[in-house]
Amino acid sequence: MRIVIVEDSPLVRDNLLALLARHPALAVIGTAAGEDEAFLLITRTRPDAVLLDLALSPGSGLSLLRRVRATHGLGPRVVVLSNQPADPYAALCRDAGADAFFDKCGDLSGLLAQLASWMPPLPTDEPQRLRRLTRLQVLDTPAEESFDAIARIAAGITRTPIGLISQVDAHRQWFKAHIGLAASETSRSASFCAHALLAGELLEVEDATRDPRFADSPLVRGEPGVRFYAGMPLVMPTGEVIGTLCVIDHQPRRLDDSQRAALRVLARSVMIELELRERVRELEDEVTRRHEA
Known part of the structure; x- marks a missing residue:
């Protein structure tokens, strides 16, 4: 799975990179910190999934999500990672086209499970x-x-x-x-x-x-x-x-x-x-x- 990380915190970004690096089927193909930078990256690389922070600098994760969903030909699955409370932000993000919402300060094992659920099953041989x-x-x-x-x-x-x-x-x-x-x-x-x-x-x-x-x-x-x-x-x-x-x-x-x-x-x-x-x-x-x- 080809993944783009959109996160303006170097610490959180590095933690995500370390987490995903342990799974050979998950390949991070780019990172971005700001809205416009991220939009250009997503448009150019057309990833399978985007891990998206709501609070970007500069810009807004929610605005980026809406731009991606409004762009013909782009269709990545988008996982919103935020330290904002799930209620009402999760519903707001889903209405804008997010596929999942996770607390980035919590246990991210659920994130890995979500990404794995989007992977096709492997043949036994x-x-x-x-x-x-x-x-x-x-x-x-x-x-x-x-x-x-x-x-x-x-x-x-x-x-x-x-x-x-x-x-x-x-x-x-x-x-x-x-x-x-x-x-x-x-x-x-x-x-x-x-x-x-x-x-x-x-x-x-x-x-x-x-x-x-x-x-x-x-x-x-x-x-x-x-x-x-x-x-x-x-x-x-x-x-x-x-x-x-x-x-x-x-x-x-x-x-x-x-x-x-x-x-x-x-x-x-x-x-x-x-x-x-x-x-x-x-x-x-x-x-x-x-x-x-």
């Missing part, structure tokens, strides 16, 4: 899954037409504007193919595909704004404005799920049976491509070893 993904040697490789074509066909058959082939790494989802979406990766903590890893079958979300797992996601509130999602897990022969073939729409919808069947076939095509490339690489390595022997 996560260490093995990550090792298998690494051995594929696909992450961060250039775009290839064979994969782009599959994503394009998936989007066409389902009549959706976005088609993706995702690989879910430890802290991000990276796209081997991204049709209709400029981004080449997003945070795993906000990822729909991270949930699809555990689905065992096609994960179909007809309206993300009505699904409690995703309604407050930065990818729903902000860009790309996900409403519909369907993701078919990409499963290795040994059982590890390395990512998905998925399609996304900006409008709620549902697939018909033929479209679901097509996604299953196309996901298998992705795996055939990946397995073939891995086998070719293994053969090339074997030839090299024999030449060096």
Whole structure:
């Protein structure tokens, strides 16, 4: 989870940094002390979550919260940290769009629990899954037409504007193919595909704004404005799920049976491509070893 801390007290900021540093899945990508500075930072980095102090110097945390919520394309979850009494400030902040409110002078274990609740669950074979993904040697490789074509066909058959082939790494989802979406990766903590890893079958979300797992996601509130999602897990022969073939729409919808069947076939095509490339690489390595022997 990519986090921005907005806090004008160096002591509190350092305490928060130390607290979050103990959790590898929580990455602080920037800090700010004033309202305008923080707004520019949030706009530039587009974090998954913001830890926000109400009393900023200069500016106001409440004003910053309202600016963030009024800005198209921004959708971070916002946790307000304050030494002000929860009543009436918590209600005031929630009305302005805050997702949670905590006393920054108290026990912050609740803050960690809140952040953890926004993280997708991990597969039971996560260490093995990550090792298998690494051995594929696909992450961060250039775009290839064979994969782009599959994503394009998936989007066409389902009549959706976005088609993706995702690989879910430890802290991000990276796209081997991204049709209709400029981004080449997003945070795993906000990822729909991270949930699809555990689905065992096609994960179909007809309206993300009505699904409690995703309604407050930065990818729903902000860009790309996900409403519909369907993701078919990409499963290795040994059982590890390395990512998905998925399609996304900006409008709620549902697939018909033929479209679901097509996604299953196309996901298998992705795996055939990946397995073939891995086998070719293994053969090339074997030839090299024999030449060096």
